[in-house]
Amino acid sequence: MADCIFCGIVDGTIPSEKLYEDEMVVAFRDIHAQAPVHVLVIPKEHIPSIQEVEEESGELLARIFSTINRLAKEHGLADRGYRIVNNCGEEGGQTVHHVHFHLLGGRSLTWPPG
Numbered sequence: 452m453a454d455c456i457f458c459g460i461v462d463g464t465i466p467s468e469k470l471y472e473d474e475m476v477v478a479f480r481d482i483h484a485q486a487p488v489h490v491l492v493i494p495k496e497h498i499p500s501i502q503e504v505e506e507e508s509g510e511l512l513a514r515i516f517s518t519i520n521r522l523a524k525e526h527g528l529a530d531r532g533y534r535i536v537n538n539c540g541e542e543g544g545q546t547v548h549h550v551h552f553h554l555l556g557g558r559s560l561t562w563p564p565g
């Protein structure tokens with residue numbers, strides 16, 4: 452989608468530090484890391500938010516979560532623990548309107564968020 456930062460990351464017109472890519476998803480480091488490990492996992496398809504993810508997207512969701520699972524292991528987080536975040540809509544704090552999941556870890560995380 453034109454003017455979407457994450458579509459630009461998918462097609463390579465916007466540079467990013469990609470950690471994983473396949474035919475469905477891309478994982479890359481967040482530009483403003485909030486933890487030692489802060490990775491974003493996104494579908495290649497432009498889906499605005501989790502609200503638009505349908506039951507037919509089951510395979511995509513499975514791919515997103517298996518990717519997060521593997522990245523967590525690769526970064527030594529499996530035993531330490533970590534957090535997966537999806538911000539949805541204005542009050543949910545979503546700033547980029549291409550659905551994405553944050554993987555945060557490598558430090559002790561507080562709860563609840565602000």
Ligand code: 5GP
Nearest residue numbers: 456467479480481482483538544545546547
């Ligand atoms: P949201 O608040 O929508 O859940 O999270 C959007 C995230 O995207 C933020 O953590 C922000 O730092 C990250 N971000 C925004 N623009 C870019 C960019 O151009 N490159 C990368 N790697 N991350 C970005």
Ligand code: ZN
Nearest residue numbers: 455458497549
């Ligand atoms: Zn997009």
